Amino acid sequence: MDEAKRKRWVLAILSIFSFGSILAVLVNEYYMYFVAYVWFGFIYGMCLQYGRFCFSSAFRDLFAVGVPRMVVGIMIATILFSLVSTFVTASGMSGFHPAPFGFHSIIAGLIFGVGMVLAGGCASGSLYKIGEGNGTSLLVVISLATTLAIFVDIGGIANAFVPDSWAESAMSKKLPASVTVSDGWIDQFLAGHVWNLPVRKISTMLGLDSESFFGIFLGDFLVGTAIPAILLLGIVYYFWARKQHRRKFKKEKGIDPSLKDDIEGFWAMVISSKRTAIAGLVLGVAAGLHIYVMQGLRVKFGINNAGTLLKKINWDSGLSINNTVFDPGYWYVTSQEGQWAAWVMDKLGINIMDNIFFGYSNGIPNPIVNGPGWMSIALVFGAMIMALLHNEFKLKMPTRELVVWAILGGFLMGIGSRIGLGCNVGAFFVRTANGDPNGWFFGIGMIAGAFFGVKFFTWWTDRQMAKEMANF
Amino acid sequence: MAMTFEKKDEGVYELNVQGYVCPHPQLYMKKSLEKVNPGDIINVLFDNPSSGESIASMCEARGDEILEKKEEGGKLIWSIQKAED
Numbered sequence: 001m002d003e004a005k006r007k008r009w010v011l012a013i014l015s016i017f018s019f020g021s022i023l024a025v026l027v028n029e030y031y032m033y034f035v036a037y038v039w040f041g042f043i044y045g046m047c048l049q050y051g052r053f054c055f056s057s058a059f060r061d062l063f064a065v066g067v068p069r070m071v072v073g074i075m076i077a078t079i080l081f082s083l084v085s086t087f088v089t090a091s092g093m094s095g096f097h098p099a100p101f102g103f104h105s106i107i108a109g110l111i112f113g114v115g116m117v118l119a120g121g122c123a124s125g126s127l128y129k130i131g132e133g134n135g136t137s138l139l140v141v142i143s144l145a146t147t148l149a150i151f152v153d154i155g156g157i158a159n160a161f162v163p164d165s166w167a168e169s170a171m172s173k174k175l176p177a178s179v180t181v182s183d184g185w186i187d188q189f190l191a192g193h194v195w196n197l198p199v200r201k202i203s204t205m206l207g208l209d210s211e212s213f214f215g216i217f218l219g220d221f222l223v224g225t226a227i228p229a230i231l232l233l234g235i236v237y238y239f240w241a242r243k244q245h246r247r248k249f250k251k252e253k254g255i256d257p258s259l260k261d262d263i264e265g266f267w268a269m270v271i272s273s274k275r276t277a278i279a280g281l282v283l284g285v286a287a288g289l290h291i292y293v294m295q296g297l298r299v300k301f302g303i304n305n306a307g308t309l310l311k312k313i314n315w316d317s318g319l320s321i322n323n324t325v326f327d328p329g330y331w332y333v334t335s336q337e338g339q340w341a342a343w344v345m346d347k348l349g350i351n352i353m354d355n356i357f358f359g360y361s362n363g364i365p366n367p368i369v370n371g372p373g374w375m376s377i378a379l380v381f382g383a384m385i386m387a388l389l390h391n392e393f394k395l396k397m398p399t400r401e402l403v404v405w406a407i408l409g410g411f412l413m414g415i416g417s418r419i420g421l422g423c424n425v426g427a428f429f430v431r432t433a434n435g436d437p438n439g440w441f442f443g444i445g446m447i448a449g450a451f452f453g454v455k456f457f458t459w460w461t462d463r464q465m466a467k468e469m470a471n472f
Numbered sequence: 473m474a475m476t477f478e479k480k481d482e483g484v485y486e487l488n489v490q491g492y493v494c495p496h497p498q499l500y501m502k503k504s505l506e507k508v509n510p511g512d513i514i515n516v517l518f519d520n521p522s523s524g525e526s527i528a529s530m531c532e533a534r535g536d537e538i539l540e541k542k543e544e545g546g547k548l549i550w551s552i553q554k555a556e557d
Contacts, residue, residue, distance in 0.1 A: 052521060052522035054522060057494055057526065061495065061526045061529075065530045067533070069526075117495065120493035121493065129493065241533075272529065272532075387521075392546060394519055396519060399474065399492075401474065402491070402492065402493065462503065464475060464500075469477065469507060
């Protein structure tokens with residue numbers, strides 16, 4: 001595709017989204033709420049593609065080929081996001097709620113981590129790669145969405161794997177009969193286990209006031225995010241980048257490097273990939289502002305959930321039994337994709353609302369009025385614009401081998417994201433930056449999962465290379 | 473299309489990983505560099521832009537030199553020489 005044609009495509013995409021947004025707001029002011037999701041999605045997509053920003057590659061590339069650039073990018077983004085969130089939370093304009101605190105987050109992260117390595121991208125990474133024309137990534141998202149929709153509804157034989165204590169506790173919650181809480185693994189996991197767990201923030205665990213600026217800054221930002229993130233980067237430098245820096249230093253200057261030189265080496269690692277670092281900076285700030293803007297719109301429209309808006313504009317089909325829909329108020333990826341799959345299943349006549357995830361909490365709104373869904377769609381097109389501008393857009397059909405990895409990886413990410421109540425964005429990035437200890441738990445699981453995924457792929461690559469090199 | 477690794481000339485190899493997503497291109501690149509002799513050249517063909525970032529960082533860390541970077545409509549062709557020591 002020549003440059004003129006690519007620029008025409010960029011203009012066309014921007015025009016469609018701009019005119020669509022203006023038209024929607026002119027039709028009804030309430031659509032501003034969904035338009036806000038759209039444009040933040042656009043920003044996320046542009047940043048992700050520009051910085052080749054994929055949570056999957058963070059520890060995968062570290063373990064696989066010794067490259068630390070993405071760990072650096074993600075930690076920069078997390079620190080910045082946390083700093084902006086500190087101000088947003090202290091101003092009383094944060095819609096963030098920590099998840100119930102438990103070790104299930106580690107197990108979820110582990111499953112998700114293996115899945116994202118097999119899939120070739122995390123939940124957000126797979127979305128932006130669709131924008132580059134990658135058919136494998138589209139398959140990953142379809143697999144993830146379908147698995148998620150089925151997994152939250154699956155009962156029958158899966159009920160045999162529910163501990164009695166969960167089943168009893170779930171029944172004691174007296175949920176509406178339409179949810180059929182006794183039939184469904186995830187239903188009983190949520191109502192019988194997760195809902196019983198305490199909700200914690202690092203600031204409150206340290207005995208600080210989680211609503212004052214000082215408490216949030218010291219507890220959630222400094223102790224909860226910045227220090228662990230810098231420590232993690234220190235570990236990465238020590239084990240992966242230090243040796244190379246010291247060797248280079250000694251070769252150039254002929255003397256052993258001092259501690260000061262090591263600090264310079266650490267900084268060199270941080271700024272080694274400018275694209276990734278810049279993307280991390282913008283992502284972090286945008287994610288924090290997103291929380292502020294969505295909460296501001298909630299105040300403006302006098303709502304707590306987009307379900308209320310949908311009722312007001314007569315789009316009330318697909319609402320949950322509580323008249324709510326999935327509406328996190330910040331960056332999220334997997335739940336809305338699961339809603340798309342569930343919406344299709346519903347249209348095919350499958351009852352997908354008899355569970356807590358869809359029927360009681362998130363609903364399955366029409367994709368036309370699914371704000372977070374539009375955020376994901378806009379993310380794809382934001383990435384597409386950047387790919388077109390840099391001549392990196394290419395339609396690529398998946399090979400037979402990649403089809404297998406994509407389906408398997410998407411399947412594991414779908415399961416991991418439900419057990420962890422989120423993916424690399426919702427369960428790790430957002431929670432870590434907002435002082436929810438579950439974020440680091442999920443992250444530890446993801447690192448372990450990436451390690452095992454890389455071990456598997458290293459074995460697989462060796463096998464393939466041995467075949468190719470048999471002739472010489 | 474499955475990956476291919478071919479010897480094109482004495483000390484010159486071609487690794488074709490077009491169609492592959494992460495982490496395959498960078499993993500195959502690493503394995504290829506481990507297999508060839510110091511000073512040998514590998515021409516790698518790939519079309520997954522994010523793999524380029526990882527391959528460039530990996531080469532810098534290992535001391536391998538990227539002699540040339542070409543781009544043809546989404547297809548990337550990089551010529552990489554393995555470090556002498």
